[in-house]
Amino acid sequence: MSGYVLEMHGITKDYYGNRVLNDVTLKVKPGEIHGLVGENGAGKSTLMNILFGMPVIHNTGGFQGKIRFRGAETVFDSPRQALESGIGMVHQEFMLIPGFTVAENIKLNREPLRDTLLAKLAGRRMKRLDWPKIVSDSKAALNMVGLGIDEMLPVAGLPVGYMQFVEIAREVDKQGVKLLVFDEPTALLTETESEQLLSSVRTIAASGVAVIFISHRLDEVLSICDSVTVMRDGEVVTTMSTSDQDTTIDRIAELMVGREVKRPDYPKRAKEPGDDDIVLTVEDLKVDMPGEEVHGVTLRVRRGEILGIGGLAGQGKIGISNGIMGVYPAQGRVAKDGIEIPLNDPGQAYKQKLAFLSEDRKNVGLILDRSIEYNISVVATLVKSMFQKTLGVGPVGIRVRDKKSAREFAAGMISELDIRCTGPGQLVRRLSGGNQQKVCIARALALDPEILLVSEPTRGIDVGAKQRILDLLVSLNREKGMTIILTSSELAELRMVCDRIAVIYGGRLVDMLSPDDSNARFGMAMSGRRAEVQ
Amino acid sequence: MSLDGDKQKEVDSGEPASRNGPGMMSRILNTVGLPRLTVGGFVVVLFVLGRIMGLPLTNLLTNSISRFGMNAVMVLAMVPGIQCGIGPNFGLPIGLLAGLIGMVSALELGFIGFEGLMLSMAIGAGLGALLGIGYGLFLNKVKGQEMMVGTYAGFAAVSLMCISWLMLPFKNPELIWVLGGKGLRMTISLKDTFGHALDKFWNFQIGGFVVPTGLLGVVFILAAAYKLFEMTKLGMAMDLAGQNERFARAAGVDCDRMRVVGTAISTALGAIGIIVYAQSYGFIQLYTAPLLMAFPAVASVLIGGATPSEASVSNAMVGALLFQSLLATTVPVAQTVVGGDISEIVRLIVSNGMVLYALTRGHGGEAANG
Secondary structure (H helix, E strand, O other): OOOOOEEEEEEEEEEOOEEEEEEEEEEEOOOOEEEEEOOOOOOHHHHHHHHHOOHHHHOOOOOEEEEEEOOEEOOOOOHHHHHHOOEEEEOOOOOOOOOOEHHHHHOOOOOOEEOOHHHHHHOHHHOEEOHHHHHHHHHHHHHHHOOOOOOOOEHHHOOHHHHHHHHHHHHHHOOOOOEEEEEOOOOOOOHHHHHHHHHHHHHHHHOOOEEEEEOOOHHHHHHHOOEEEEEEOOEEEEEEEOOOOOOOHHHHHHHHHOOOOOOOOOOOOOOOOOOOOEEEEEEEEEEOOOOOOEEEEEEEEEOOOEEEEEOOOOOOHHHHHHHHOOOOOEEEEEEEOOEEOOOOOOHHHHHOOEEEEOOOHHHHHOOOOOEHHHHHHHHHHHHHOOOEEEEEEOOEEEEEEOHHHHHHHHHHHHHHOOOOOOOOOOEHHHOOHHHHHHHHHHHHHHOOOOEEEEEOOOOOOOHHHHHHHHHHHHHHHHHHOOEEEEEOOOHHHHHHHOOEEEEEEOOEEEEEEOOOOOHHHHHHHHOOOOOOOO | OHHHHHHHHHHHHHOOOOOOHHHHHHHHHHHHOHHHHHHHHHHHHHHHHHHHOOOOHHHHHHHHHHHHHHHHHHHHOHHHHHHHOOOOOOOHHHHHHHHHHHHHHHHHOOOOHHHHHHHHHHHHHHHHHHHHHHHHHHHHHHOOOHHHHHHHHHHHHHHHHHHHHHHOOOOOOOOEOOOOOOOEOOEEEOOOOOOOOOOOOOOEEEOOEEEOHHHHHHHHHHHHHHHHHHHOHHHHHHHHHHHOHHHHHHOOOOHHHHHHHHHHHHHHHHHHHHHHHHHHHOEEEOOOHHHHOHHHHHHHHHHOOOEOOEOOHHHHHHHHHHHHHHHHHHHHHHHHHOOOOOHHHHHHHHHHHHHHHHHHHOOOHHHHHO
């Protein structure tokens, strides 16, 4: 025995030629709480999917590397197999049946049974539930996680925090659990609930169960874990012990974010944007966008700047642009040059010369089964009556679509933005992601906007094309003086092109940073903490 | 319309060139579409068969064209419905009832001939638009189930009107039951009023082939007017709402309102459609006659190459022509070959088959375009 309950060696995984994990090694001892941290897309979920033998892994060609669990080399073919071998998982989304009681949920699918006469004849399916045992086991499990509630309550009415504990109690109750994985268990909990959860995690670990603790809250990780593995871009940056003097939140944050960002030499402007010339004010904006709620953000956008909005997925950065543009229900006050833009009315923002590139390019950004020319011109026609001509006799006439001018404009855009296509008549569906994004940009340009809101412009676009899209945005900013609000999950991209970066956490603005600020400061802001200004 | 033109061209040229052998076949299939290909092929076969049997081709052609004219407006009524996002308007009978009310009202007021026809259309279209607005508001509450709900809304409206036809205080002896009393007749002859008013307007013969100029003219005017509407801002907004609701909403289009507009236009066209149909048929058919009339119209537009989420005027015209030619040619050809009338059976198979196809394609872009 090596002393480790779980060893993952040299794990490498490709998705369609795209390497998402590269030579990852992770070792966990019994009774150890091992933290796993990294940005979105660093590879944490993929690593856990491999551990659990999720079908998504097998369906995409498996992986390379070795997994040793309890000393024996193992590859789990299905999550069920992993669970049966003694690996438990506490999910971020609760996997509980609302109509069942707490006890029933804890014992779900593993109910203790009692023999009956009928069972002797008809087999296992005719056995009775052993209720006294269900109740006593559940009680014990709930005590272990420190949740003193009636085990016969239905789950449906419980506070969100309690559901998390029920979920943990279920895992704890499983006999022979050797390793428990917590996937952001405190994401939905209040502070006191988090405290309680952390102490129950400690109790569980003390009983000899190994714990892998995935979290974005670095203070938690530091306080609870024995060692921490930091992942970045599909690789393990380092594994360190938390008892080490060097292991601080700043250090972890720096390692997490820490790729060298080379900021290309973009041309300087004649006058750099400043607080004396504000083009857009956003006050106490609240947006009800599912999964990306905004709980009150105030921003002052300088004329002519590229303002970045960053943060982890689900923290609300995406909601801001969608709220300003009226796509999702919003409250608050948004004004451009002092003129208020009514919220919840999508056409209004266009009238104030704002334009929006949605993060959901394929559903909101484009009509895939229509031509490039149609996609570029349709909104301009509807909003600003462009690309129209008058048909009629004498004084009687109606304004109709002018295909010729739309086609000319589209052809101009195709050459200006270098959209690779067979012509303005080609269907957008047949273009590559990068070229589709350019069509979106062309559509926005047709509106001749002063402020361009861009959400996740490089999502789903191959690496080379990413840079071209970013360069295009910068040149629009420099040459046309367009103010750009760029929302992106990729911090590196924001730091490359933005003048300032607003970091959003929990639906609120945590910090307004300069692209040259330290990795540590970015890392901390992304996990919701504002660094004290030295 | 122009957009449709783009689309067809694109499907044609966008396929990878590497697929040469089987690519050719699938390219034709993609461009023309399976329904258009099979029905079109069948029509050609029937014409050839008819020729071999020694049937007069001019007769078949005349029948096909006049049936096309009779039905084309009702098929055209499908286009705004599909474009605005409610899918094929299975609630077409609501519009047909408006047209029927228009006709009996015009006759009751004593207008016959061309004036009677025009007044019928004016009343029918106006009433149809009003009913369509109400029906559209109703459909907004059952999004995603318009095809099923529409079918039953149509059935319910027809049944409700059955009572009304009996109760309404019409006095014109040409309209009410022969024995007198209350209520309208089952079938009202238009022989002495505006029967064939359009068919005979400026019609002429080439050989044995009769061209119903007036009938085709009305169809052409309505189709052209609708094409013009498609190019206006309102028409484009309506089409966008049907294409992609989220995109449209982000562009400031009120999608629910656009759906009502489309439904109203569809219903008004349905009203005009039944009037064109009735003058050509020579009779107004009341009571349960409109019950199933939505199905052939739905089938026609789909045969013409439309999907439940995308349609054009040319889809409607091609579909109406193919479907009606099929029916017009089956009767005489089958009579000589089989010795009986199987056209009703063919009509049911084709129209119900196409409706089934529409329902399986589901509603909205994703399913249909996948």
